[in-house]
Amino acid sequence: MTILLTLAVLSAAALAAWGLTMRRRMTALGLKVDEHVEAAKSQVVEIQRLQRMQQDLKESEVFSRAVFEASQTGMMVIDPRTCQIMDANQAAGEILDVDADDLFGELATTFVPNANCNLLDIPAAETINHEMNMATASGREVPVLRSIRLIDGDQTKLAVVSFLDISRRKQAEAEIRESHEKLEQANEELKRHKDQIVQSEKLASIGQLAAGVAHEINNPIGFVTSNLGTVQEYMESLTTVLKLYEERDEVADDQAEEVASLTAKIAAAREEEDIEFIYSDIGNVVTESLDGVGRVAEIVTNLKGFAREDSQQLSAYEVNDGVDSMIKMSWNELKYRCEVEREFGEVPTISCHTGRVNQVIMNMLVNAGQAMPEEGGKIVVRTGVENEEVVITIADTGAGIPPDVLSKIFDPFFTTKEVGSGTGLGLSISHGIIQEHGGRIEVDSVVGEGTTFRIILPLTAAPVEELIG
Ligand SMILES: Nc1ncnc2c1ncn2[C@@H]1O[C@H](COP(=O)(O)OP(=O)(O)OP(=O)(O)O)[C@@H](O)[C@H]1O
Numbered sequence: 172m173t174i175l176l177t178l179a180v181l182s183a184a185a186l187a188a189w190g191l192t193m194r195r196r197m198t199a200l201g202l203k204v205d206e207h208v209e210a211a212k213s214q215v216v217e218i219q220r221l222q223r224m225q226q227d228l229k230e231s232e233v234f235s236r237a238v239f240e241a242s243q244t245g246m247m248v249i250d251p252r253t254c255q256i257m258d259a260n261q262a263a264g265e266i267l268d269v270d271a272d273d274l275f276g277e278l279a280t281t282f283v284p285n286a287n288c289n290l291l292d293i294p295a296a297e298t299i300n301h302e303m304n305m306a307t308a309s310g311r312e313v314p315v316l317r318s319i320r321l322i323d324g325d326q327t328k329l330a331v332v333s334f335l336d337i338s339r340r341k342q343a344e345a346e347i348r349e350s351h352e353k354l355e356q357a358n359e360e361l362k363r364h365k366d367q368i369v370q371s372e373k374l375a376s377i378g379q380l381a382a383g384v385a386h387e388i389n390n391p392i393g394f395v396t397s398n399l400g401t402v403q404e405y406m407e408s409l410t411t412v413l414k415l416y417e418e419r420d421e422v423a424d425d426q427a428e429e430v431a432s433l434t435a436k437i438a439a440a441r442e443e444e445d446i447e448f449i450y451s452d453i454g455n456v457v458t459e460s461l462d463g464v465g466r467v468a469e470i471v472t473n474l475k476g477f478a479r480e481d482s483q484q485l486s487a488y489e490v491n492d493g494v495d496s497m498i499k500m501s502w503n504e505l506k507y508r509c510e511v512e513r514e515f516g517e518v519p520t521i522s523c524h525t526g527r528v529n530q531v532i533m534n535m536l537v538n539a540g541q542a543m544p545e546e547g548g549k550i551v552v553r554t555g556v557e558n559e560e561v562v563i564t565i566a567d568t569g570a571g572i573p574p575d576v577l578s579k580i581f582d583p584f585f586t587t588k589e590v591g592s593g594t595g596l597g598l599s600i601s602h603g604i605i606q607e608h609g610g611r612i613e614v615d616s617v618v619g620e621g622t623t624f625r626i627i628l629p630l631t632a633a634p635v636e637e638l639i640g
C-alpha cells in the first residue's frame with residue numbers, strides 16, 4: 172500500500188514536472204510566434220511606408236512637372252559638361268521661338284550670343300542671377316533675367332537655368348525714361364518761360380521808370396554840356412594869350428622895342444580874356460563836370476545792375492548798397508510823392524541773384540510810392556539782421572491794403588491799379604524770387620495808416636536749387 176502510495180505520489184510529481192516543462196516550452200514557442208508576427212507586422216508597415224513614399228514621389232514628380240510646364244519662366248535642365256539641353260519647359264520654347272520638344276539635345280549656347288560652355292565654372296549651390304539678352308531661333312534678341320544653379324550630386328551634375336522674358340519691363344522702363352526726359356525738357360522750358368516772365372516784368376518796371384531815369388540823366392548831361400562850352404571858351408582865351416607868349420619868345424633879346432610891344436599886348440590880352448578868372452574857375456568847371464558824368468555813370472550802373480538778366484549768376488550782394496541803389500533808381504518816381512528815410516543797420520554781404528533781389532526791392536518801393544495819398548507821405552527803408560536772417564523793411568504811410576485784398580496781393584496778375592499801369596505780377600514774382608532764395612516776405616497793413624513789407628533772406632541767401640545742387 173505504501174509502495175502504491177509512494178508510486179502514486181511520485182507519478183503525480185513527475186506529471187506535474189512534465190506539465191511545467193511543457194508549459195515552459197509552449198510559452199517559449201508562443202513568444203517566438205509573437206516575435207515573428209511582430210516582425211511580419213513591421214515589415215508590412217515598412218512596405219506600406221515605402222509604397223506611400225513611392226506614391227508621394229510619383230505625385231511630387233507629377234506636381235513638379237506640372238509646375239515646370241506651367242511656369243511662365245523658361246526653364247532648362249542642361250548637362251554642364253556638354254551644354255546640351257536635357258529638358259526644357261513650354262515657356263522656354265515660347266521665349267526662344269521654338270517648339271520646346273525640339274530643344275532637347277540642342278546646345279544651350281546656341282541661344283546666348285557669343286557664349287562659351289562654361290557652366291562647370293559656376294560655384295555649386297550658388298544661384299547666379301543677371302540680366303542679359305538671349306538670341307531666339309528666329310534671330311530676335313530677347314532681354315531676360317537669367318538664373319543659373321549648378322546641382323553637383325554624387326552621381327549626376329546638372330545645371331538648371333531659368334530665364335524670365337523682361338522685354339515688357341524693359342519697354343516700360345524705356346517709356347518711363349522717355350517720359351522722364353520729356354518731363355525734364357518741359358520743366359526746363361517752364362523755367363525758361365519763368366525767367367522770361369521775370370525779365371519782362373523787370374523791363375516793364377524799367378519802362379515805368381524810364382521817364383524819371385531820363386530826367387535824372389538829362390540834368391547832369393545838361394550842365395556837363397554847358398561846362399564843356401565854357402571850357403572851350405577858356406581854351407580859346409588861353410590859346411590867344413599863349414600864342415602871344417610864343418611870339419615874344421621868338422623875338423631876339425636885342426630887339427627890345429619889339430619885346431616891349433609884345434609884352435604890352437600880352438598884358439592887354441590877359442586883361443581882355445580875364446585869364447585870372449579862368450584860372451580860378453576852370454578847376455570848378457572840370458570838377459563839376461566830372462561830378463555830373465559820375466552821376467550819369469552811377470545811374471547807368473544802377474540801371475545795368477537792375478536790368479541784367481542774372482538767373483544763372485550768383486554774386487556777392489552788399490545789401491545796403493543794393494537797397495540804396497534801388498532808392499536812387501526809383502527816386503524820380505518817389506520824390507514828388509513822399510520822402511524816403513534810410514535806417515540802414517549793419518548787414519553782412521550775402522550771396523544771391525543780385526538783379527533779382529534788386530527787382531523785389533524796386534517793386535516794393537514803387538508800390539509804396541504809388542500807394543501814397545495826394546498830400547504825400549513817407550517811406551522808411553530799414554535793413555538789419557534779426558535771428559540770423561537779413562531783414563529789409565519797406566514801411567509806407569500810404570493808403571493801406573484792405574483785408575480782402577491782402578489775401579490776393581501775391582496772386583499773379585492781381586492788381587488794383589488802373590488798366591495799363593500795373594501788370595499785377597510784381598508781388599507774385601517777388602514772392603517767387605525770395606522763396607527761391609530760401610527766404611520769405613511778410614506784410615502788415617492798416618487801411619488809412621500804411622503798409623509794411625518785410626523781405627527776409629537767410630544769411631546764406633543762395634537760391635535753394637543751387638544749394639541743393
Ligand atoms: N505798399 C502798398 N500799399 C498798398 N497796396 C499795395 C502795396 N503794395 C502792393 N499793393 C497792392 O497789391 C497789388 C499787387 O501788387 P503788385 O506789385 O503785384 O502789382 P501791381 O503793382 O499792381 O502791378 P506791377 O507791379 O505788375 O506793376 C497792387 O495792385 C496793390 O493793390
Ligand SMILES: [Mg+2]
Pocket residue numbers: 534537538593597598
Ligand atoms: Mg507792383
